[in-house]
Structure formats: structure tokens, C-alpha cells
Amino acid sequence: MMQNYASKAIKAAAAAVLIAGVLSGCGKTDGDNQATAQTQKADPVSATFYVYDTVATIKIYDEKATEQNIDEIRDLLGKIDLExxxxxxxxxxxxxxxxxxxxxxxxxxxxxxxxxxxxxxxxxxxxxxxxxxxxxxxxxxxxxxxxxxxxxxxxxxxxxxxxxxxxxxxxxxxxxxxEEPGMVLDLGSIGKGYAADQVSLYLQKHDLTSALINLGGSSIIAVGGKPGGADWNVGLQDPDKNRGSQLGTLKINNETIDSSGVYERYFMQGGVRYHHILDPRTGYPTQNGLMSITIVSDNATDADALSTAAFVMGLKDGMAYIEKQKGVEAFFVMDDNKIYATSGLKDRINLTSDVYSMADGQQ
CATH class of the missing domain: 1.10.3980.10 (ApbE-like superfamily)
Known part of the structure; x- marks a missing residue:
């Protein structure tokens, strides 16, 4: 019997769960950040809509934000859809x-x-x-x-x-x-990150300094910090459970986080999980012990591409490759529930699940 684990309805609901349950709420403004608080608010101007084959959720906390900004962002993503x-x-x-x-x-x-x-x-x-x-x-x-x-x-x-x-x-x-008949370009490994970056650039151009951009639940940009200036506390997906289940948290501020994992889209056949991250060398889903990889960077386009590439590389080569990238960090979740993180990230991960642990030497 075959079971399939992704439909547009499921992905839409999953993205909504991620925003509502994984990204922490804004909370109260810190007294030390009153100047920032004057231009930011706890209740965002927000919208969720389906565009570019995915669910986009935009939340803008800056007091200058209006519904016109949301409409213009929707138009921007519509333009990207046409590209x-x-x-x-x-x-x-x-x-x-x-x-x-x-x-x-x-x-x-x-x-x-x-x-x-x-x-x-x-x-x-x-x-x-x-x-x-x-x-x-x-x-x-x-x-x-x-x-x-x-x-x-x-x-x-x-x-x-x-x-x-x-x-x-x-x-x-x-x-x-x-060149060849039957060739097909697919930008799923980079397109959502690019779209998220374009929304971020729009916000910067309009001097909107506190926002969350979520495309498909896998490409997330924190523009600035929370109202009051504090970091956003982002939940880290448990790759062995449904969207919204966390293995830990990570604080980010003016950064992007992008994840690829076996939990996103897959089907079961003959007791085997066939997931969507394909290895171009074999044509089959990548099988190297990795359950998920998360990239932290200041550029969502790069993070999107790197999360896929490093997943296919596997832990050893992927870790070495990411360590060479300027301003990029990553953590890898393995099928033995061990977590490996690059040098600049291992001390930032706060594990909240007893199932997972940092690999030896990464405590």
C-alpha cells in the first residue's frame, strides 16, 4: 500500500501552523528599546495567500506599515510567479x-x-x-x-x-x-529563497524594519528584530514529525533560515520512505542518513540553494562545504537523532526535545 504525504491543502495548513506555533509571539516591548518601539507595534499588518506554487505569510510589525504594503507585496510575488x-x-x-x-x-x-x-x-x-x-x-x-x-x-x-x-x-x-527536447528547468531549490529576498528588499526600500516573511514554511526571513528590538525565537522543525513539531529553538535577528528535509514531501511504498530531495547522480531520493538540514544566512536565495546542495552532499562533505561559505551556518539532523552544527551555530541551538542531542564534541 502506498501513502502520499503532501498536497496543497496539507502544505497550506502546515505553513500556517509553522507561523502560528513555531515563530514566537512578539511579547512586550523592552524598556531599553523605547526608541525602536516607537516605530514598531505588537499587532502586525499581515496576510497569507497562495502564490508561486506555495503559501506566503507576511507579517509587518512596523507602525508605518499599511494594507497597501501587503497589496504591493502580493503584486510583487505575483510578478515572480509570472517569472x-x-x-x-x-x-x-x-x-x-x-x-x-x-x-x-x-x-x-x-x-x-x-x-x-x-x-x-x-x-x-x-x-x-x-x-x-x-x-x-x-x-x-x-x-x-x-x-x-x-x-x-x-x-x-x-x-x-x-x-x-x-x-x-x-x-x-x-x-x-x-538544448534537448524534454529538458525541464525546475527552480524549486532556489526560487522561494529568491522570492523571500525580493520581499525583504521591498521592506527595506520602504523603511519597514520589523517583519517576518515565510514562504512555504521552509524559507523564513526575520527583517530586523521583534518590536522592542529583541531577537525572534524560531522553532526548529523535528524532521521525524509533522510540520510545527519542534526539536529546539534558535534566536535570529535580521537573518534568514531555510530548511530542507525528508518530512516535507514523501510517499511510503513497501515500507520505504521516498522523499522529494533527489540526487541528480542516481535519480533516486538522497539516502545518506540525513533527516534535515537548516541553513542560517543573511541571504535567502543562497540559503535555499545551499540547503538542497548540502543535503545531497551528506554530512561530511556538506559540513565542509558550508564551513567555507562566508556568513553561512548550518545544522544537520541525522537519522540516529544526532545533531551536527557548523562552528558559528552550535552554541546558538537550544534543544527542547529529549530525543535529540548534539554530537560528541558539539555540546
Missing amino acids: LSRTNPDSDLYKVNAASGREAVKVSQGTFDVVKKALEYSEATNGLLDPTIGPLINLWDIGHEDAKVPNKDELEKARKLTDYRKVEMDESAMTIKL
Whole structure:
């Protein structure tokens, strides 16, 4: 019997739970932060809506915030949907995929920049993060009712179409072409982070200094601190339980946090969990003992890409790779319930679950 563990309704509810239950409330303003409190408020201007194939929740605590800001952010994310959505027939990405093997497609500057960034990560990770992984994603169809383990012939055909080196980009013409028929770009490993960064830039441009941005429950940006200036206390997802269950907390201020894990989308078949983080080298879900990885950075686009790439790398190589990235930290949750954190993060994690423990030497 096969069980599938992701639908739009479930993901929408999960994202709402994450915001309501995991990100701590604002609380009272500290007396030492009265100047900051004058421009911030406890009750945010907020909205939750479905855009770019995910649930977006925006909460702005700055007193200058209005419903117009929310409307403009909704429009901004709608514009990104018209650039990066795989399922919107009017989007740049949809048109590029539809023209694979035939012709180059003119795209917006935003679309061009995101694809270029994704390809840069492909080069840097030797293809472990590959935005042309779409054929494999389509084949597995994880997160939908038809998800199943594909046969080897289908898998090999889709794997051969996964090759970032066959994406042609012409910056002067602002076009993108996929060389082989059947190639499919998928920006799921970077797109939500990019969208979150664009919302953050909007808030900065409008001098809105206290906000929470949540896209899909996995890409979260804390713009500034809480009203009063204190850090946000963010719950860390327990990868062995449903969205909203915590293994601990982490304080962040003007930072982004991005997570990838086996709990997000998967199906069970023959007693085996098949999750959505695919290894481009094999075509199968990554199996390396990792349950989840969380990246902490000041850039959501990078954090989104790095959480996927480091997951596929595994603990040893992923840890070494993250340690080399300036301004980036991470922690890895293993299937033996041990947690490994990079040097700048291990002392910031507050474990609240007795099930998990820091690995030896990381207490």
C-alpha cells in the first residue's frame, strides 16, 4: 500500500501552523528599546495567500506599515510567479520548458538572474544542485497522488535529460534555451529563497524594519528584530514529525533560515520512505542518513540553494562545504537523532526535545 504525504491543502495548513506555533509571539516591548518601539507595534499588518506554487505569510510589525504594503507585496510575488512558476502557462519558466530542444525564449531580468545563479551553484557543486532536474521531479511526482517508484528505463531517460551544462543563456538577448527536447528547468531549490529576498528588499526600500516573511514554511526571513528590538525565537522543525513539531529553538535577528528535509514531501511504498530531495547522480531520493538540514544566512536565495546542495552532499562533505561559505551556518539532523552544527551555530541551538542531542564534541 502506498501513502502520499503532501498536497496543497496539507502544505497550506502546515505553513500556517509553522507561523502560528513555531515563530514566537512578539511579547512586550523592552524598556531599553523605547526608541525602536516607537516605530514598531505588537499587532502586525499581515496576510497569507497562495502564490508561486506555495503559501506566503507576511507579517509587518512596523507602525508605518499599511494594507497597501501587503497589496504591493502580493503584486510583487505575483510578478515572480509570472517569472519562475513551472505550472503557470504564462510564466517565463513554463515557456522556456515548453520550447526545450527548439528555440530560445526571451525572459525577464529576474528570471535570467535566478537561472544564472542556479547554474553558478551547479558549477560550484559539480551538479549536485541542478536546476534541470525537472524530468526526474516529474517522473517521481512526489507530493501528488500518482507518486510511485519509476522503472529503471524511465529513470535513466529522465536522468540523462538532467544536465545543467545544456542550458544556453544569452545575456545580450536576455534569452534562455534548453538544448534537448524534454529538458525541464525546475527552480524549486532556489526560487522561494529568491522570492523571500525580493520581499525583504521591498521592506527595506520602504523603511519597514520589523517583519517576518515565510514562504512555504521552509524559507523564513526575520527583517530586523521583534518590536522592542529583541531577537525572534524560531522553532526548529523535528524532521521525524509533522510540520510545527519542534526539536529546539534558535534566536535570529535580521537573518534568514531555510530548511530542507525528508518530512516535507514523501510517499511510503513497501515500507520505504521516498522523499522529494533527489540526487541528480542516481535519480533516486538522497539516502545518506540525513533527516534535515537548516541553513542560517543573511541571504535567502543562497540559503535555499545551499540547503538542497548540502543535503545531497551528506554530512561530511556538506559540513565542509558550508564551513567555507562566508556568513553561512548550518545544522544537520541525522537519522540516529544526532545533531551536527557548523562552528558559528552550535552554541546558538537550544534543544527542547529529549530525543535529540548534539554530537560528541558539539555540546
